[in-house]
Amino acid sequence: xxxVVVALGGxxxxxxxxxxxxxxxxxxxxFAAERVADIAQEGWEVVxxxxxxxxxxxxxxxxxxxxxxxxxxxxxxxxAESQGQIGYLLQVTIGDVFYERGMERPxxxxxxxxxxxxxxxxxxxxxxxxxxxxxxxxxxxxxxxxGWRVAPDPxxxxxxxxxxxxxxxxxxxxxxxxxxxxxxxxxxxxGGGVPVIEEGPRLVGVEGVVxxxxxxxxxGRDVGASVLLILTDVPAVQRxxxxxxxxxxxxxxxxxxxxxxxxxxxxxxSMGPKVQASVGFVRGGGERAVIAELSDAVAxxxxxxxxxIVP
Amino acid sequence: xxxVVVALGGxxxxxxxxxxxxxxxxxxxxFAAERVADIAQEGWEVVxxxxxxxxxxxxxxxxxxxxxxxxxxxxxxxxAESQGQIGYLLQVTIGDVFYERGMERPxxxxxxxxxxxxxxxxxxxxxxxxxxxxxxxxxxxxxxxxGWRVAPDPxxxxxxxxxxxxxxxxxxxxxxxxxxxxxxxxxxxxGGGVPVIEEGPRLVGVEGVVxxxxxxxxxGRDVGASVLLILTDVPAVQRxxxxxxxxxxxxxxxxxxxxxxxxxxxxxxSMGPKVQASVGFVRGGGERAVIAELSDAVAxxxxxxxxxIVP
Numbered sequence: 001x002x003x004v005v006v007a008l009g010g011x012x013x014x015x016x017x018x019x020x021x022x023x024x025x026x027x028x029x030x031f032a033a034e035r036v037a038d039i040a041q042e043g044w045e046v047v048x049x050x051x052x053x054x055x056x057x058x059x060x061x062x063x064x065x066x067x068x069x070x071x072x073x074x075x076x077x078x079x080a081e082s083q084g085q086i087g088y089l090l091q092v093t094i095g096d097v098f099y100e101r102g103m104e105r106p107x108x109x110x111x112x113x114x115x116x117x118x119x120x121x122x123x124x125x126x127x128x129x130x131x132x133x134x135x136x137x138x139x140x141x142x143x144x145x146x147g148w149r150v151a152p153d154p155x156x157x158x159x160x161x162x163x164x165x166x167x168x169x170x171x172x173x174x175x176x177x178x179x180x181x182x183x184x185x186x187x188x189x190x191g192g193g194v195p196v197i198e199e200g201p202r203l204v205g206v207e208g209v210v211x212x213x214x215x216x217x218x219x220g221r222d223v224g225a226s227v228l229l230i231l232t233d234v235p236a237v238q239r240x241x242x243x244x245x246x247x248x249x250x251x252x253x254x255x256x257x258x259x260x261x262x263x264x265x266x267x268x269x270s271m272g273p274k275v276q277a278s279v280g281f282v283r284g285g286g287e288r289a290v291i292a293e294l295s296d297a298v299a300x301x302x303x304x305x306x307x308x309i310v311p
Numbered sequence: 312x313x314x315v316v317v318a319l320g321g322x323x324x325x326x327x328x329x330x331x332x333x334x335x336x337x338x339x340x341x342f343a344a345e346r347v348a349d350i351a352q353e354g355w356e357v358v359x360x361x362x363x364x365x366x367x368x369x370x371x372x373x374x375x376x377x378x379x380x381x382x383x384x385x386x387x388x389x390x391a392e393s394q395g396q397i398g399y400l401l402q403v404t405i406g407d408v409f410y411e412r413g414m415e416r417p418x419x420x421x422x423x424x425x426x427x428x429x430x431x432x433x434x435x436x437x438x439x440x441x442x443x444x445x446x447x448x449x450x451x452x453x454x455x456x457x458g459w460r461v462a463p464d465p466x467x468x469x470x471x472x473x474x475x476x477x478x479x480x481x482x483x484x485x486x487x488x489x490x491x492x493x494x495x496x497x498x499x500x501x502g503g504g505v506p507v508i509e510e511g512p513r514l515v516g517v518e519g520v521v522x523x524x525x526x527x528x529x530x531g532r533d534v535g536a537s538v539l540l541i542l543t544d545v546p547a548v549q550r551x552x553x554x555x556x557x558x559x560x561x562x563x564x565x566x567x568x569x570x571x572x573x574x575x576x577x578x579x580x581s582m583g584p585k586v587q588a589s590v591g592f593v594r595g596g597g598e599r600a601v602i603a604e605l606s607d608a609v610a611x612x613x614x615x616x617x618x619x620i621v622p
Contacts, residue, residue, distance in 0.1 A: 022382065022384050059373075064377075071333065082395070084393070092515075099512045106483075108483055110421060174417055202411075203410075
């Protein structure tokens with residue numbers, strides 16, 4: 001069938017408004033795992049990637065709460081922790097489903113670093129909010145004390161903001177490619193991967209967040225995937241989203257998608273980066289990208305659901 | 312040269328009494344990374360494994376401190392988080408050293424699960440202390456509330472105790488074997504791997520801690536390593552350790568080592584499991600096991616330092 005990169009939204013594991021218990025995360029992971037198994041069962045080679053927003057937010061909160069006893073780790077280390085946490089849940093649940101269905105496919109989680117450019121303009125204009133909410137005065141005190149950038153959050157309160165640089169390449173892609181070619185279901189680039197810059201001879205982790213859909217695009221390119229499947233919580237990309245004239249888009253070319261992106265049809269930080277990643281993927285040699293609801297994964301991959309973007 | 316599993320002690324990254332800052336962990340990881348590079352430079356295929364005691368202890372403390380806002384994750388999930396955290400530090404520092412020395416060897420961290428038996432006697436007699444120290448009364452209250460087992464700690468105070476079941480096999484060993492055969496330096500089975508039991512068709516994570524040296528033994532067997540190198544903070548195994556007649560052991564057979572184990576020469580939870588893992592490794596087909604100080608890694612591998620155990 002070919003090779004597909006499946007990008008799961010950060011909310012695939014922890015839904016908005018849901019209690020953040022292990023049981024809820026496990027149940028959600030299990031649902032996603034069944035979709036991954038459906039895809040593998042159709043004969044695809046699969047790389048799974050996922051968001052980590054809700055999880056890394058909780059790790060940051062835990063670090064703050066224990067600050068009196070344990071030195072907090074920088075954001076890059078927290079991102080790596082979240083890759084372990086989420087990768088474990090996905091790996092165990094995918095393994096379960098395979099086993100129940102009598103499928104013999106190994107599953108592995110590869111800790112992933114994502115190269116970004118030190119000259120990325122995101123480093124001078126950090127925009128991605130992370131961690132707890134603060135009162136304005138407290139936020140400004142922390143900014144002065146810890147060298148943070150802080151900004152008011154659209155949901156009220158103030159938060160730390162970090163750069164969201166563009167992914168350039170996936171450090172582990174040769175390893176991931178090797179495994180997926182051997183039939184392993186690989187979980188990689190969780191949370192967009194830990195951003196690293198080349199500083200002389202060193203790869204240095206930076207405190208930032210790579211958009212997970214853009215990282216999935218680069219991962220797809222680097223491992224030679226033919227399809228990028230972005231799974232989210234809406235059935236399709238819409239023209240006029242949130243208005244009375246809202247209308248599902250079934251199929252569009254990269255040029256059409258770019259035009260709609262320029263016209264501001266898609267929300268930044270939401271559908272925007274998904275469409276942008278899709279365009280980048282098919283422009284970079286991918287056959288097609290599909291944006292669809294998690295529950296429609298297999299139908300979307302067959303072109304029967306969601307929004308397909310072609311070159 | 313062959314294939315070696317290098318087991319780093321939990322204190323290789325965070326030394327006793329040292330402040331638990333990122334900078335300290337990074338500096339220690341860098342020192343260990345140089346030793347791993349020394350070994351790779353001699354032509355060995357290398358799998359690196361490591362402890363996670365100090366790190367998972369801190370994650371548990373952070374979870375407790377934030378309990379009012381964030382639901383704590385079970386110990387198996389915390390173990391997976393620690394694999395991400397430590398794997399990241401080791402991977403970045405090993406990559407740095409390789410780059411500086413002009414060596415082209417990819418490095419990858421594979422999240423690892425370790426199969427244990429549900430009938431392991433450790434499940435009825437938990438002995439491994441984890442997490443914060445409590446007063447006796449508080450410990451007993453938590454035990455009743457959360458279903459924990461608690462016990463007085465030799466260092467004073469009370470702690471939660473969890474089972475430390477024997478590792479049976481490494482779930483990801485086919486993947487690890489494939490990568491290491493391709494020249495990848497693989498970091499795996501951190502903290503002994505997350506213990507899982509087969510429950511009907513499912514692999515279920517359990518709240519326990521697999522001894523990292525015993526996991527290294529099983530990992531070495533499962534990936535067909537010829538040497539198991541256990542690096543710690545003493546130069547050699549000693550007969551009469553801590554007494555006036557203390558004497559380094561340069562070389563012993565598995566039978567000799569077993570006799571000393573039976574005679575109670577080696578401390579449980581310290582040198583005991585290292586010697587036991589070494590004996591198991593050479594009895595299971597390994598050429599030799601070496602127990603040595605981290606700084607002596609290469610000399611030890613050449614048989615010029617540490618204690619060598621042969622079949």
